[in-house]
Amino acid sequence: MLQPIDTDRVIRDGRVSGAYPEEIHEGVAWWVAACFVVVSRAGQMAVAHDDHLVTNGFHRRFCLGAINAEHWGCQVWTLGVANETQLLYAMRELGCVPGALLATADSGTRPTVTIRLYNAHGRPVAEDTGLARVREMIARDRVPLPVNEQAKGRITSCRDLLEGL
Template identity: 45%
Template sequence: MLNPIDTDAVIRNGGAVGRYPDQIHGAVGWWMGSCLVVTAKASRLAVAHDGHPVSIEFADRLCQGATHAQHYACTVRYLRQRPAEELLAEAKAYEAPAAWVSTQPAAPGDTVHIRLYTTHGILLDETNGLADIRDLINQDRVPIPVNTQAQGKIVPWPPASPEGSCP
């Protein structure tokens, strides 16, 4: 692993949480997206963030990781800045797991929280996927695509209006 983290300290409380850039770094977003797709066996994922610049970076990386997860060719519905409640409602309608990224500014570093949810909107815990994600990262087995045909895509949501701009 190029830039290891303390997985026991960071992979907890429904996803990943840590002070940026000391405990957690952008690659963790990629790892969480990829591992969530593989552990959930997901061909779809819904993702949103709280609008903080650090959250945007982590959410973008999470989306990229999700599209590069083995053979799943995951389609990521990227809602951009949305409250967690809207994300979960959209994920339920989309029948997909979800990830919500938030950042709490603080000194000496911002605290980033990546929350991962099942298809039913239940926060991941030790019994429904979080322990498996931690194990994949601990063993440096973060999933990668098997070939370019297996790569997924990111779809901004809501889709562009007929005039070509997002509402």
């Protein structure tokens, strides 16, 4: 694994979170997304982020990881900048699909990036509902790779879904 992380420290308490760039880096978003697609068996997923400069890179890598997860061909619906309420609404409107919300908080001199994962019912993914499995896959360097180009998913903007909210 290039640029390993302390998975027990970063992937816990219902989220993926760490100080950037010391504890977490953009590659982690790719790993988490690919593993989450496989663990949740997601054919589709909604993804949103805050408007923080650091989060933008994590969001891009997350979406790329989600569309490159083995043979799943996941359709990623990106909402762009949205909050949790908007993400949960979009997840329901898209047919009860899993989702992810990425955000960065400036705490002192180093930003803290957080990725929150949600199941298809809009509930946060917890230890016993997939987070432990995601952590284990990353810790054991078992991040799923794409089988071939035909197995690759797509990233589509669906910002218009949130108009009027």
